[in-house]
Amino acid sequence: MKDHHADPLDALRSLLGEAHVLTGQATERFAKDWTGKWRADPLAVVRPASTAEVQGCVRVAADHGLSIVPVGGNTGLVGGTANTGALMISFERMTAIREVRPDAGLAVVEAGAILSDVHDAVAAHDLMFPLTLGARGSARIGGLLSTNAGGSNVVRYGSTRGLVLGIEVVLADGRVLDLMSELRKDNSGYDLRDLFIGGEGTLGVITAAVLRLVPAPRYHAAALAAVRDLPAALRVLRALQTATDGAVEAFEYMPRTYMEALAQHRPDLRQPFAIHDHAVMIDLGGLSRPLGDMLEQVLADAVEAGDVLDATVAQNEAQRAHIWEMREAAAEITFTRLPIVDNDVALPLDGVAPFIETMTARLAQMDAGADHLICAHLGDGNIHLTVYPTSDAPAHLDAIREMIEEVTVDLGGSISAEHGIGLSKLGTMSRRKDPVALDVMRAIKGALDPDNRLNPGKVVPEA
Amino acid sequence: MKDHHADPLDALRSLLGEAHVLTGQATERFAKDWTGKWRADPLAVVRPASTAEVQGCVRVAADHGLSIVPVGGNTGLVGGTANTGALMISFERMTAIREVRPDAGLAVVEAGAILSDVHDAVAAHDLMFPLTLGARGSARIGGLLSTNAGGSNVVRYGSTRGLVLGIEVVLADGRVLDLMSELRKDNSGYDLRDLFIGGEGTLGVITAAVLRLVPAPRYHAAALAAVRDLPAALRVLRALQTATDGAVEAFEYMPRTYMEALAQHRPDLRQPFAIHDHAVMIDLGGLSRPLGDMLEQVLADAVEAGDVLDATVAQNEAQRAHIWEMREAAAEITFTRLPIVDNDVALPLDGVAPFIETMTARLAQMDAGADHLICAHLGDGNIHLTVYPTSDAPAHLDAIREMIEEVTVDLGGSISAEHGIGLSKLGTMSRRKDPVALDVMRAIKGALDPDNRLNPGKVVPEA
Incomplete structure (x- = not known):
C-alpha cells in the first residue's frame, strides 16, 4: 500500500513515533565522522525498534524516492555513511542479544548490538566471539558485518564472513530475506550471505545475525619482540604456529615508524626496550595448557638464530594489557x-x-x-x-x-x-579493480537495487 | 566476432582440434553418473587446454545457442551435470599445479587438477590442502569448488569456500573474471568469489584457483569409540577440542545402522568391538606434540563418566587407515x-x-x-x-x-x-527455501547469465 503522507517525515513519525525521527542538530552524532574527513547531511535519522519497523522505513523511502543509508556505531574510516538528503537508519534501539546457545556454539543478535556487549554476553559461557578491534566499545554488529570487518584476531579466526552463520536482511523493496541459518554447512543455493556481508549497505540492510562462537582460551601469553627483519618475523610466526598447534591469536607488526610515533604521542606507554627497526606484538590463546613457557622457548630459539634481537614476555595480565594498549593506540597516533x-x-x-x-x-x-x-x-x-x-x-x-x-x-x-571502499576508495576501485569484476558488481547491484536507493554511490564506481 | 561455421562442432574442432571434441560413444564416461540415477546426453564433450580455449568454447556455444555444462571428475551425487544437447566442457587437459608457494601458504592450480594430486604436490612442502573426501582420487578442483564441497575435515578447516583464496571464471559472455587473489583479506567490493564457489556452474565456469594451504600435522591419533548417545558424543568432541587446542580433524558419527551395513557389505573390515547403538570415529592432527596419550586420557575420562562404552585407539598408521576405511566405505555401502x-x-x-x-x-x-x-x-x-x-x-x-x-x-x-542441489533437490528448494532467497538467486542468475545458458535448470527452481 502506497504511503498516503505528503511529507516522508510525517510518515516516519506516524510509523516510529516523534522521538525516533531525528532531524537537524539531533542528527549530529550520526553526521559527523570521527576522522573529520566525511560528513552526512541526512534528511533524517530514524531509529526503528524492530525489523518490521525497518521494513516500514524502507517502504516510506521508496514511496518518497529517498536514499537509505544504514548507520551503526559510526566508527568507519571510508566515508561509508556520508550522504546528502538520505534517510539514515540507526540501529541503536535494536541491540538485543536474543540468545546464546552454548551447545550449538552460536549467538543470535540484532544489528545494533555493540561488539563489546556481545563479547561480555558470551564470555559468561566460556565462549568467545573472536571478532575484535579497537572500536569494539562503539562498533555495532550491523556495521561490522556490512564492512566485513577484520581486526586483530583474523590470523586465527578469519574475518567477519568466517564468523557469521546467518543474517537477516531488509531488501530494497522492503521484503525480508531470511538467511538466519544456525548451520556450519549449507549448500542450498548461492551464497547470498557473503554478498550482503561486506556490501556496505548497498545491497540490503542487515537487521540481525547468527554469530559463530568458539571456546574462549583459558591461557594467554603475550610478548613484544624486536626482530631482525620481516622474513625473520614470518619465521617466528611459523615457529609459534607449530609450537602451539595454531594458537596464535594476534601477530602484529610495529616497526620503527610506529614505535617512534607511539613514544611521541603516548609517552605514558613505557616501551620495554629501545626502538629497533622491526618489532612484533604476539598474543597466544591456549585451551589445554599455559603457553608462556612455549613462547619463551620459541623466542629464545629465535634469539639464538639471530631472528629476534630483544623481547619481553608479559608476566601477568596487566603487562599483557600494556602490550595490547601499545597496539591499540594505532588509530589515535595515526590521525595526529x-x-x-x-x-x-x-x-x-x-x-x-x-x-x-x-x-x-x-x-x-x-x-x-x-x-x-x-x-x-x-x-x-x-x-x-x-x-x-x-x-x-x-x-x-x-x-x-x-x-x-x-x-x-x-x-x-x-x-x-579490511576498511572497505565507501567513498574514499572509489577512485582506486575504478583504477585498480579488474574491470570485469566491476561490471559483475554493477550487474548484481542493479539486480538487487534497481532504483539505486541503498547507500547509493558507495563501493562500486559508476561505469 | 561471430563464428562463421554453420555447425558448432566444426567450429569447436577448428578451435580445439578433432581429438578434443568428443561425441557419441566417446562421451559415455562423462554422460554416465556413477550412482546410476542421472545421465547426460550432450551434443559433445570438449576438452580445452587453456582458459583462452574455454572462452572460445563459451563463445561458440553463445553463437549457436547451446547450453554449457562444465564437468570435472563426474563424482557428484545430485545430477549436477545431467543435460540433453548441451556442450559439456571437461577440464581433464587443464590439470596443471602451476605453483606451490610455501612462504605465502598457497597453491595455484587449474580447474582440472585432481584433488589427490594437489594433496601430493603440497605434501612435499610439509603443507596440506585440507579438503578431503572419499572421491579424492577422481574429483577435480573445478567440480569441488562448484559444489562448495565439504568432506571429512570441515570441523577443523571449514568447507571449500574457507579454503580458497582466489578463482578465475569464464562468464556467460566469454569474458574472463580475474579473481585470482592470493590474499588473506580483501575488502575491495562484493564477495564475488563465494558466489561462483557453490554456484554449480550456473553463474560462470571456474578455470583456475588459488588454494589456501595449512601446515601438515606431524602427529596423528585416531580412535573408534562407542558412545552412550549423541549428547555424550558432543561432550567427547568438546573435551577433545579443549584437550588438543582444536586439533580435531574429523569427528564422524557411525551409529548401529551404519555399522550393521558395514558388517554385511564389508565383512573384510573387521570391527574392533561389538556393535553399539552409537559410535564415533575420531582423528586428531597435531603439529607440536603426539596426541595419542591425550586421546587415551579423554576417552578414559569419558568411560569413567559413562559417556564412552567401548573404544579402540589406533596403535599405528595401519590401524588408523583401517578406521578411516570403515568410514570411507560409506558411499559403497549406501548404494547397495x-x-x-x-x-x-x-x-x-x-x-x-x-x-x-x-x-x-x-x-x-x-x-x-x-x-x-x-x-x-x-x-x-x-x-x-x-x-x-x-x-x-x-x-x-x-x-x-x-x-x-x-x-x-x-x-x-x-x-x-554439502552435496549441492543440481537437479535432485530442485523440488525441495521450491518447497523449503525462503521464497525471498529464491527470488534473489533468480535475480542474480538473470543478471549474470541473461540467456540462461550456463548449466540451465540447476540449483534455482523456476518461479
Whole structure:
C-alpha cells in the first residue's frame, strides 16, 4: 500500500513515533565522522525498534524516492555513511542479544548490538566471539558485518564472513530475506550471505545475525619482540604456529615508524626496550595448557638464530594489557596531523617485505621529506600505511596514493584489506579493480537495487 | 566476432582440434553418473587446454545457442551435470599445479587438477590442502569448488569456500573474471568469489584457483569409540577440542545402522568391538606434540563418566587407515539396494539428536518395514541419511522425502549440507527455501547469465 503522507517525515513519525525521527542538530552524532574527513547531511535519522519497523522505513523511502543509508556505531574510516538528503537508519534501539546457545556454539543478535556487549554476553559461557578491534566499545554488529570487518584476531579466526552463520536482511523493496541459518554447512543455493556481508549497505540492510562462537582460551601469553627483519618475523610466526598447534591469536607488526610515533604521542606507554627497526606484538590463546613457557622457548630459539634481537614476555595480565594498549593506540597516533594519505592494503604473505621496500624507495623519490607510519596485521598480510606528505597539493596527494596503489597491485595485493571502499576508495576501485569484476558488481547491484536507493554511490564506481 | 561455421562442432574442432571434441560413444564416461540415477546426453564433450580455449568454447556455444555444462571428475551425487544437447566442457587437459608457494601458504592450480594430486604436490612442502573426501582420487578442483564441497575435515578447516583464496571464471559472455587473489583479506567490493564457489556452474565456469594451504600435522591419533548417545558424543568432541587446542580433524558419527551395513557389505573390515547403538570415529592432527596419550586420557575420562562404552585407539598408521576405511566405505555401502531416498541434511549442533529421534518415529509410522542408514559429520551437524522404503511407489518416496524435509526445516536445518542441489533437490528448494532467497538467486542468475545458458535448470527452481 502506497504511503498516503505528503511529507516522508510525517510518515516516519506516524510509523516510529516523534522521538525516533531525528532531524537537524539531533542528527549530529550520526553526521559527523570521527576522522573529520566525511560528513552526512541526512534528511533524517530514524531509529526503528524492530525489523518490521525497518521494513516500514524502507517502504516510506521508496514511496518518497529517498536514499537509505544504514548507520551503526559510526566508527568507519571510508566515508561509508556520508550522504546528502538520505534517510539514515540507526540501529541503536535494536541491540538485543536474543540468545546464546552454548551447545550449538552460536549467538543470535540484532544489528545494533555493540561488539563489546556481545563479547561480555558470551564470555559468561566460556565462549568467545573472536571478532575484535579497537572500536569494539562503539562498533555495532550491523556495521561490522556490512564492512566485513577484520581486526586483530583474523590470523586465527578469519574475518567477519568466517564468523557469521546467518543474517537477516531488509531488501530494497522492503521484503525480508531470511538467511538466519544456525548451520556450519549449507549448500542450498548461492551464497547470498557473503554478498550482503561486506556490501556496505548497498545491497540490503542487515537487521540481525547468527554469530559463530568458539571456546574462549583459558591461557594467554603475550610478548613484544624486536626482530631482525620481516622474513625473520614470518619465521617466528611459523615457529609459534607449530609450537602451539595454531594458537596464535594476534601477530602484529610495529616497526620503527610506529614505535617512534607511539613514544611521541603516548609517552605514558613505557616501551620495554629501545626502538629497533622491526618489532612484533604476539598474543597466544591456549585451551589445554599455559603457553608462556612455549613462547619463551620459541623466542629464545629465535634469539639464538639471530631472528629476534630483544623481547619481553608479559608476566601477568596487566603487562599483557600494556602490550595490547601499545597496539591499540594505532588509530589515535595515526590521525595526529595533516595532510595524510592513509592506506589499508593487503599483500600475499611473501609480498609484505617487497611492498614496504619498494614503497619506501618510491616515496623518498617523490617527497624526500615525507614521513610514514606502518602498523600491520602481519599474519594476514594486511598493512595500515599512513603517509604524511610535505605538501597538501591535491595532485601531490593523488600521486602518492596512485604510487601506493601501483606497488600494491603489482605485487598481487588489494587496495582495501579490511576498511572497505565507501567513498574514499572509489577512485582506486575504478583504477585498480579488474574491470570485469566491476561490471559483475554493477550487474548484481542493479539486480538487487534497481532504483539505486541503498547507500547509493558507495563501493562500486559508476561505469 | 561471430563464428562463421554453420555447425558448432566444426567450429569447436577448428578451435580445439578433432581429438578434443568428443561425441557419441566417446562421451559415455562423462554422460554416465556413477550412482546410476542421472545421465547426460550432450551434443559433445570438449576438452580445452587453456582458459583462452574455454572462452572460445563459451563463445561458440553463445553463437549457436547451446547450453554449457562444465564437468570435472563426474563424482557428484545430485545430477549436477545431467543435460540433453548441451556442450559439456571437461577440464581433464587443464590439470596443471602451476605453483606451490610455501612462504605465502598457497597453491595455484587449474580447474582440472585432481584433488589427490594437489594433496601430493603440497605434501612435499610439509603443507596440506585440507579438503578431503572419499572421491579424492577422481574429483577435480573445478567440480569441488562448484559444489562448495565439504568432506571429512570441515570441523577443523571449514568447507571449500574457507579454503580458497582466489578463482578465475569464464562468464556467460566469454569474458574472463580475474579473481585470482592470493590474499588473506580483501575488502575491495562484493564477495564475488563465494558466489561462483557453490554456484554449480550456473553463474560462470571456474578455470583456475588459488588454494589456501595449512601446515601438515606431524602427529596423528585416531580412535573408534562407542558412545552412550549423541549428547555424550558432543561432550567427547568438546573435551577433545579443549584437550588438543582444536586439533580435531574429523569427528564422524557411525551409529548401529551404519555399522550393521558395514558388517554385511564389508565383512573384510573387521570391527574392533561389538556393535553399539552409537559410535564415533575420531582423528586428531597435531603439529607440536603426539596426541595419542591425550586421546587415551579423554576417552578414559569419558568411560569413567559413562559417556564412552567401548573404544579402540589406533596403535599405528595401519590401524588408523583401517578406521578411516570403515568410514570411507560409506558411499559403497549406501548404494547397495533400491529404492532409496538419500538425504544430505545439516542441523544446528544441538539439533542432530532431535532430528534423528523425530525422523525415526515418523518413518516408522509411514513405513514400518523401512530401513535407514545414517552416517554423519557430527562436528558440522551434517547427516547423510539414506532411507530404504518397502515400496518404490513415487508417491511413497515423495512422502518420505517431504517428511524428512519437514523435520529438517522445523529444526532450523538445511536440505543440502554439502552435496549441492543440481537437479535432485530442485523440488525441495521450491518447497523449503525462503521464497525471498529464491527470488534473489533468480535475480542474480538473470543478471549474470541473461540467456540462461550456463548449466540451465540447476540449483534455482523456476518461479
